[in-house]
Amino acid sequence: MMFFNRLFHRKSxxxxxxxxxxxxxxxxxxxxxxxxxxxxxxxxxxxxxGRLFLQHKAxxxxxxxxxxxxxxxxxxxxxxxxxxxxxxxxxxxxxFPQAHxxxxxxxxxxxxxxxSSACTFLCGNVLTGLPFPDQQFDFVHQxxxxxxxxxxxxxxxxxxxxxxxxxxxxxxxxxxxxxxxNAGPETTRLLTWMANRSRERGFDLGILxxxxxxxxxxxxxxxxxxxxPAPLGEWAGRVGAMLKTDVLSAxxxxxxxxxxxxxxPPDQFDAWVKIVAxxxxxxxxxxxxxxxxxxRAPTK
Amino acid sequence: xxxxxxxxSMNHEQAQRLVSYIQTYRRYAWEYQAPSRERNELIRLLxxxxxxxxxxxxxxxxYIWLPLAVAETAALQxxxxxxxxxxxxxxxxxxxxRTIADLILLKNYLKRTLACR
Numbered sequence: 001m002m003f004f005n006r007l008f009h010r011k012s013x014x015x016x017x018x019x020x021x022x023x024x025x026x027x028x029x030x031x032x033x034x035x036x037x038x039x040x041x042x043x044x045x046x047x048x049x050g051r052l053f054l055q056h057k058a059x060x061x062x063x064x065x066x067x068x069x070x071x072x073x074x075x076x077x078x079x080x081x082x083x084x085x086x087x088x089x090x091x092x093x094x095x096f097p098q099a100h101x102x103x104x105x106x107x108x109x110x111x112x113x114x115x116s117s118a119c120t121f122l123c124g125n126v127l128t129g130l131p132f133p134d135q136q137f138d139f140v141h142q143x144x145x146x147x148x149x150x151x152x153x154x155x156x157x158x159x160x161x162x163x164x165x166x167x168x169x170x171x172x173x174x175x176x177x178x179x180x181x182n183a184g185p186e187t188t189r190l191l192t193w194m195a196n197r198s199r200e201r202g203f204d205l206g207i208l209x210x211x212x213x214x215x216x217x218x219x220x221x222x223x224x225x226x227x228x229p230a231p232l233g234e235w236a237g238r239v240g241a242m243l244k245t246d247v248l249s250a251x252x253x254x255x256x257x258x259x260x261x262x263x264x265p266p267d268q269f270d271a272w273v274k275i276v277a278x279x280x281x282x283x284x285x286x287x288x289x290x291x292x293x294x295x296r297a298p299t300k
Numbered sequence: 301x302x303x304x305x306x307x308x309s310m311n312h313e314q315a316q317r318l319v320s321y322i323q324t325y326r327r328y329a330w331e332y333q334a335p336s337r338e339r340n341e342l343i344r345l346l347x348x349x350x351x352x353x354x355x356x357x358x359x360x361x362x363y364i365w366l367p368l369a370v371a372e373t374a375a376l377q378x379x380x381x382x383x384x385x386x387x388x389x390x391x392x393x394x395x396x397x398r399t400i401a402d403l404i405l406l407k408n409y410l411k412r413t414l415a416c417r
């Protein structure tokens with residue numbers, strides 16, 4: 001009885017995969033819980049999960065939907081690579097009630113939903129190959145995994161995404177780099193500094209505006225690339241305020257790692273970020289998201 | 301009581317052009333219109349129409365019959381009006397002429413469709 005009570009009370013917070021391994025190893029590094037046997041360097045803790053939920057809401061408000069590709073309303077199978085908390089599959093299952101949606105992440109630490117008849121959550125690593133046969137999904141979605149895919153791995157990752165997509169199905173990528181519209185000098189300086197720290201770790205953010213080219217190279221058709229500016233700051237009301245909180249929280253999430261790397265005192269980083277956030281308000285800045293989607297050729 | 305308008309028929313080439321107008325409009329909306337409930341609803345409806353259209357094009361039939369919901373028809377009408385304003389500002393060219401001609405056809409169809417609801 002106690003077990004059922006516990007199960008009931010913890011339902012929404014319970015990791016979906018109770019019987020399998022939680023995936024990648026993790027430990028506290030630079031004050032936050034992080035994965036230790038994977039390149040992904042953002043934290044895997046409750047604070048980060050809160051940021052991921054906020055980011056999900058902010059993106060929906062800024063872009064108008066949870067996806068951008070013109071997929072059919074009657075699709076049957078959807079895959080979300082790097083699902084994090086799992087909120088994307090859960091919200092997509094409301095838009096596509098007939099579809100089965102798989103949310104995959106390298107670690108189950110962030111899963112905040114249980115698997116159901118509509119959504120299945122599982123652990124897998126796109127860098128070492130997706131655990132699915134060829135041509136399994138009508139729509140394969142991956143977003144904001146820039147901190148998990150070293151530059152050299154991008155072509156291989158996209159080949160994997162295409163491999164598991166059915167003929168006529170769509171692959172969609174959404175990433176954020178270092179492009180800010182109406183950026184002030186301190187914003188530009190901070191983002192350049194962060195991009196350099198990322199490059200030292202094997203992540204070249206310069207690849208992000210070229211995602212569409214990678215999809216074309218992988219053989220996809222009808223490839224669209226879109227740079228979507230999302231307002232950053234309270235100057236733009238609720239949407240801008242949400243995104244500002246999300247981006248500041250993301251900066252906080254990488255602070256420990258980057259400051260250790262560059263030997264910069266964390267309080268100096270905090271002061272810098274404060275100046276940068278003021279610039280966003282003064283200059284009415286927008287963060288630019290890089291989206292690309294393409295279709296696998298239908299069978300003849 | 302509102303009923304769904306009759307299906308919209310077009311050939312492959314016209315369908316391809318409509319897809320490209322929708323895509324152009326979605327780009328424009330993301331780039332130049334501030335996020336709002338109305339903008340987002342319009343983008344979602346157009347995305348749905350684009351999805352239906354591209355999926356019908358995969359069937360490789362000579363003609364494409366596109367069933368549209370009333371809200372989708374109205375979204376296309378808003379798109380056409382905005383595209384008239386956008387393309388109207390472009391310098392004269394064959395491309396511009398063809399686009400304007402397409403938009404006039406589309407506008408007339410949508411007007412008839414909405415009138416016979």
